[in-house]
Amino acid sequence: MLAWNEMRRAKVRFGLLCGAVGLLVFLILFQQALLGGLVTDFIGAVDNQDAPVLVFNDQARSNVEGSFLFPDQAAAIAGVDGVASTGFIGEGTYTVETGGEIRDAVMFGYELGGLGAPSSLVEGRLPAAPGEAVSSAADRDNGFGIGDVVQIVGDGGPTIVIVGLADDLRWSVAPTMFASYDTFEAAQRAVNPQSSVVFPSLVGVQPVDGVDIGELTDRINSEVDGVEALSRQEAVDGNPGVQGVSQSFGIILGLAFLVVTLVIGFFFMILTVHKARALTLLRAVGASSRYLVKNLLVQILMVLAIGSFLGVVMTVALLRLGPSGEVSAKLDPSSVAATLLGLVVLALIGGLAAVRRVLRIDPMSATSGAGQ
Amino acid sequence: MSALQLSDVRKVYRSGDQDIAALDHATLDVGDDEIVALVGPSGSGKTTLLSIAGGLLRPTSGSVVVAGHDISGYEDKKLTAFRGSEVGFVFQSVNLVPFLTARENLLVVAEMTGKPKGPARSRADQLLEELGLGGRSRNLPDQLSGGERQRVAIGRALMNEPGLALFDEPTSALDTEMGEQVMTLIRTEVKERGVAAVVVTHDTRMTHFADRKVEITDGRLAASGG
Ligand SMILES: Nc1ncnc2c1ncn2[C@@H]1O[C@H](COP(=O)(O)OP(=O)(O)O)[C@@H](O)[C@H]1O
Ligand SMILES: [Mg+2]
Numbered sequence: 001m002l003a004w005n006e007m008r009r010a011k012v013r014f015g016l017l018c019g020a021v022g023l024l025v026f027l028i029l030f031q032q033a034l035l036g037g038l039v040t041d042f043i044g045a046v047d048n049q050d051a052p053v054l055v056f057n058d059q060a061r062s063n064v065e066g067s068f069l070f071p072d073q074a075a076a077i078a079g080v081d082g083v084a085s086t087g088f089i090g091e092g093t094y095t096v097e098t099g100g101e102i103r104d105a106v107m108f109g110y111e112l113g114g115l116g117a118p119s120s121l122v123e124g125r126l127p128a129a130p131g132e133a134v135s136s137a138a139d140r141d142n143g144f145g146i147g148d149v150v151q152i153v154g155d156g157g158p159t160i161v162i163v164g165l166a167d168d169l170r171w172s173v174a175p176t177m178f179a180s181y182d183t184f185e186a187a188q189r190a191v192n193p194q195s196s197v198v199f200p201s202l203v204g205v206q207p208v209d210g211v212d213i214g215e216l217t218d219r220i221n222s223e224v225d226g227v228e229a230l231s232r233q234e235a236v237d238g239n240p241g242v243q244g245v246s247q248s249f250g251i252i253l254g255l256a257f258l259v260v261t262l263v264i265g266f267f268f269m270i271l272t273v274h275k276a277r278a279l280t281l282l283r284a285v286g287a288s289s290r291y292l293v294k295n296l297l298v299q300i301l302m303v304l305a306i307g308s309f310l311g312v313v314m315t316v317a318l319l320r321l322g323p324s325g326e327v328s329a330k331l332d333p334s335s336v337a338a339t340l341l342g343l344v345v346l347a348l349i350g351g352l353a354a355v356r357r358v359l360r361i362d363p364m365s366a367t368s369g370a371g372q
Numbered sequence: 373m374s375a376l377q378l379s380d381v382r383k384v385y386r387s388g389d390q391d392i393a394a395l396d397h398a399t400l401d402v403g404d405d406e407i408v409a410l411v412g413p414s415g416s417g418k419t420t421l422l423s424i425a426g427g428l429l430r431p432t433s434g435s436v437v438v439a440g441h442d443i444s445g446y447e448d449k450k451l452t453a454f455r456g457s458e459v460g461f462v463f464q465s466v467n468l469v470p471f472l473t474a475r476e477n478l479l480v481v482a483e484m485t486g487k488p489k490g491p492a493r494s495r496a497d498q499l500l501e502e503l504g505l506g507g508r509s510r511n512l513p514d515q516l517s518g519g520e521r522q523r524v525a526i527g528r529a530l531m532n533e534p535g536l537a538l539f540d541e542p543t544s545a546l547d548t549e550m551g552e553q554v555m556t557l558i559r560t561e562v563k564e565r566g567v568a569a570v571v572v573t574h575d576t577r578m579t580h581f582a583d584r585k586v587e588i589t590d591g592r593l594a595a596s597g598g
Contacts, residue, residue: 366463
């Protein structure tokens with residue numbers, strides 16, 4: 001009651017604080033949405049293909065573009081205990097012509113019916129023959145919609161018809177297609193006429209039922225020379241693009257979190273000093289420190305709740321109404337929840353100075369009227 | 373039974389290397405529903421005595437018994453609870469929480485001591501009514517006159533039904549007429565509820581509201597007629 005009444009009587013003061021916290025929450029959530037969208041645009045293709053384990057060349061350092069595996073390595077992987085099946089996965093970036101325009105696009109090739117198929121199909125079907133592909137649904141209007149014909153530019157480059165769309169399928173922020181492994185080979189030959197053999201970029205692995213993925217990747221790494229087996233998640237997290245983007249955003253987000261903590265900390269510290277006389281009086285007439293601290297924490301939580309509400313509303317509104325650019329922004333409910341929980345903890349930490357101030361109040365000073 | 377028994381209470385303040393005895397061999401017995409006026413010049417130890425009786429300050433020596441409980445050995449938490457439930461205090465200066473209305477200033481003491489809401493509300497309304505503040509209960513302190521504020525403070529002091537109420541110069545900031553009015557209210561409210569009271573004043577015109585007058589000079593008490 002005490003907490004709420006004070007807020008009601010100082011609407012402007014608390015309103016401004018809630019507004020400031022709301023803007024900061026908005027800043028954090030919107031950046032997280034951008035980051036989420038950007039990350040998905042970088043690694044969607046690997047995240048949304050169905051091979052649980054991906055084997056890279058160990059020199060590639062989780063970089064799909066820099067990875068290729070020799071046939072004997074692929075064979076050795078297939079022979080590791082706990083491996084149920086394997087499949088070649090190829091990846092390349094190509095200049096393509098579609099809808100009368102020249103563009104860059106990524107193509108993943110996998111053995112049809114085997115590992116490495118897109119798992120987030122939303123329309124159409126998976127490729128059933130060479131020359132068919134599923135594409136990233138976000139690029140449906142840019143020449144990668146169902147029925148569109150995509151021509152790989154180069155000598156004898158294959159012609160690809162889009163037969164399905166899958167969500168979050170982009171790779172390195174480019175339109176991305178999943179086609180048969182033969183189609184990938186044909187595209188590679190078209191752009192590198194000199195090379196006679198095409199090596200797979202990765203080998204997808206399906207573990208035997210009940211085999212632990214971590215143990216399996218360890219076993220592959222120790223038994224097969226020159227490879228690095230990663231779980232799908234490890235492959236996503238280790239992506240160099242993702243790491244760069246996450247780091248830059250991480251710094252900005254960290255600063256925003258710090259600012260929230262400081263804003264709340266300073267505000268409540270000033271407020272507590274400002275009303276020290278009233279707090280002293282209350283202590284003198286029988287309020288416990290606990291009661292006053294509880295009211296302080298209730299206020300901090302109320303400010304945060306209102307600020308978070310405003311921030312979430314602003315973020316959702318902007319994501320709904322704002323222009324959908326090349327980079328998609330994505331608000332993930334569980335990461336929003338984690339962010340808000342983190343803010344609660346930080347706000348309470350920010351409030352510690354004020355709590356300490358409350359605990360140091362000497363009720364005796366009420367008699368002299370000093371109160372400070 | 374006595375509402376307040378001070379026996380040989382001594383309070384020494386240490387300031388620098390000097391010890392100041394603000395209260396010395398103070399012995400005072402306030403009866404169950406007695407109003408005692410404590411009169412003395414500035415710096416004589418009146419506030420110190422009230423603070424010790426009200427559990428805000430611990431005596432250097434001597435015993436303080438309020439409603440049968442010896443509080444001189446209470447630790448902080450027990451003293452806090454004691455202040456919330458056994459005594460009512462009207463301070464010399466700041467008495468009201470500025471961001472709470474008159475009514476809320478009464479309710480908050482019930483809330484912080486965990487009293488049930490319903491009875492607290494009706495008690496607050498009744499007190500405000502009796503104190504002539506029925507129409508002012510939704511006003512914030514800075515919308516009230518000095519006399520009204522002092523009356524709210526009286527209501528606050530009586531809110532938790534204490535056995536002992538302590539008033540530190542309740543009329544010093546008021547003109548004579550207002551002062552008389554407030555003293556009359558204090559007497560009525562206190563007597564009606566059978567509450568014992570100590571009223572500090574240096575205004576001798578106000579002492580006739582008390583049942584008994586005690587004088588204090590340099591920390592020493594001396595009974596006198598009145
Ligand atoms: N916190 C304190 N520290 C040191 N001396 C104090 C303190 N409080 C009061 N005193 C001294 O104790 C004496 C009595 O003070 P007080 O009880 O406030 O007197 P009164 O209320 O009668 O004016 C004064 O000399 C005063 O200076
Ligand atoms: Mg005094």
